[in-house]
Amino acid sequence: VLAKALNADELWVLIGIVVFVFGYMMFGGANSMVYTNTIQALLMLLVAFILLGSGYEHFSAGVHDFLDKLAAVDPLLVQSTNPASPLFRDYFEIIFCNFIVGIAIVCQPHIITKSLLLKNDRDVNRYLLIAILVEIVFFFVVFVGLFARLSFPDLTVGGEALKMDGIVSAYVVQEFPVFLGLIVILGLLSAGLSTLEGLIQSLSTTITADIIEPLFGKRLGEGEQGQGRLVGLNKWVIALLAVVAIVVSYDQLMNPSLSVGIFAQNGVYAYFSAAFIPVLLGIFFREVPPAAPIAASVAAVIIHFGSYYGGVTHYLQGAVRNPAVAATYAIIGSFIIGMLVYWLSPKPAAAAAD
Structure with missing residues (x-):
């Protein structure tokens, strides 16, 4: 998305993003996440309302008219399952699997540790209320995919087929002026970066604290000296993860x-x-x-x-x-x-x- 907006080579944009994000996580850690996550969440919420508002015209004649438009493009778009899809074939795949994975997701370290950012117990209820309300708004953003499908019924632009990952970005470019389009693109990037930051923190900490320290802890020393060396090793782990991220991401770009x-x-x-x-x-x-x-x-x-x-x-x-x-x-x-x-x-x- 960003490469298209900047008209730049995807590899250099990829390297720039990875170096930037992994770099500030390497030196800022959880402290930087408090501020970056706040900015990202506010931007994502703003962009969610902008994207949802872009489809108001489809509901001008009611919900049934919206469903009729989708059915005219593809009758399966208004069905609860799609036997021909590799992802939405039946309720086991749509509901049961996602329910099980959802339980696992909310127990992940990079999710649980967010509660450690609260100052006291009184903030818990407000934290949960805001999180639930915002999450509901984010869930509705999937409708943007339907808006995009109505804009590109045959999934082509100018006679060229759209890639799956390029449909929403093409919709943004078509529907919004340049200024709003840039804000939306930043919001889409924020959605990925907020998750990436949490994974960098939890994965690097897991490797350092649960693998390196038990195996080589005695060689690192004791007390503050040992902790200091662990922090240094954690930075090297993040750097190694950055290299891995670049390699596997570039392979996805070349062989999607x-x-x-x-x-x-x-x-x-x-x-x-x-x-x-x-x-x-x-x-x-x-x-x-x-x-x-x-x-x-x-x-x-x-x-x-x-x-x-x-x-x-x-x-x-x-x-x-x-x-x-x-x-x-x-x-x-x-x-x-x-x-x-x-x-x-x-x-x-x-x-x-x-």
Whole structure:
């Protein structure tokens, strides 16, 4: 989107965005997120209202007229399922899988840690109320895809086919003047950057605190010296993640799947699946043997990628596969394995007593 707006090469725009975002996360961390997330959220809310307002004309004759327009383009657009779609074939794929993944998402470290930014307990109810209301507005933004489809019934512009990721940006360019278009583009970027910041923070911290420190903690030293070296290592981890992000993102640009969203979900949902059961065990269970969360995480990664690339069930066969289905299998499988290991393993307190 930004490359089109700037008329610049996608690779250099990609490198610029990654260096900028990973750079300020490397040196600003959670402190910078407080301010950047606030600005991003306000901009996203403004853009949500702008985008939703752009389709008011479609409802001028009522909701039924809007549905009739969609049916004229494609009757499946007004159906609750689309058997021909690789993503919305039935209610298992649309509702059940997204419900399971949704539970895992709200338990992720980069979501839970947002509550640590509250000053006191009295802010919790206001925090939840504002979050729920804003989230409802954001959910309605999916209607913009329908507005765009009405603007491009055959998904072409000037005789050229639109890429899946280029439909909304083409709609923005067509519907809005330059000034408003730039604001909308910034809002769309904010939606991705806010998630990216949280993932950078949680993933780098997980690698540093849960992998590097247990394995090499004694070599790093003790006290402030050890903590200082860990902070330095965390910066190197973020730099390494930036390089990985550039490589895999450029491959997606050169060899696109259906959508960058599907590409991103495959990796992100695998991470969510691997982190969910350990977080669940840490919150709701006491004296958890280390083998339980480790087994659950390893199982989640194996099940997710094994089912996604192995074509397990008809949902994951074909050129385009739904990562939510693979994540659902992974979450359920890792939950069963994690619970079995938890119940069968001796508890730390009992082992210490023995």
